Amino acid sequence: MRRLLTALAACLVPVLAAAAPTPAVTAKDGWFRYLLPQIPAAGFVTLANAGDAPAVLVGASSPACGSVMLHRSMNRSGMDMMIHVKSIIIPAHGSFRFSPGAYHLMCMKPRMTVGGTAHVTLTFAAAPPLTVTFTVYGADGHPSSR
Secondary structure, three states, X not given: OHHHHHHHHHHHHHHHHHHOOOOOEEEEEEEEEOOOOOOOEEEXXXXXXXXXXXXXXXXXXXXXXXXXXEEEEEEEOOEEEEEEOOOEEEOOOEEEEOOOOOEEEEEEOOOOXXXXXXXXXXXXXXXXXXXXXXXXXXXXXXXXXO
């Protein structure tokens, strides 16, 4: 009986591994604009969803930040402001871009160095987390600002 169970388990492992869904969301071009440790850093990245259903980003974390929030910059009646957003939807077979002046990841109490990298783990409502490497740029948002 024990041999039978062992043989069945050996047959099921490859089947279960093949059936495990691959993450539908991928990330590219992640970068932070870092100024000083006392000033929050803004993170930007493009997320692509190859899945058949929308993916819902609900949070982020990073050892390079005291905390990370999803934010949106906007202008209301001539007043520039940033607002916290609870989630961001990446459409099925679509993409979502965090960019300067729009949606961004707000890194509070940043611990990073211009020219270095920072790892950010993105958390989704119904998908596995995704860890992304962000390049750290200076004030002008370019690698030449080192």
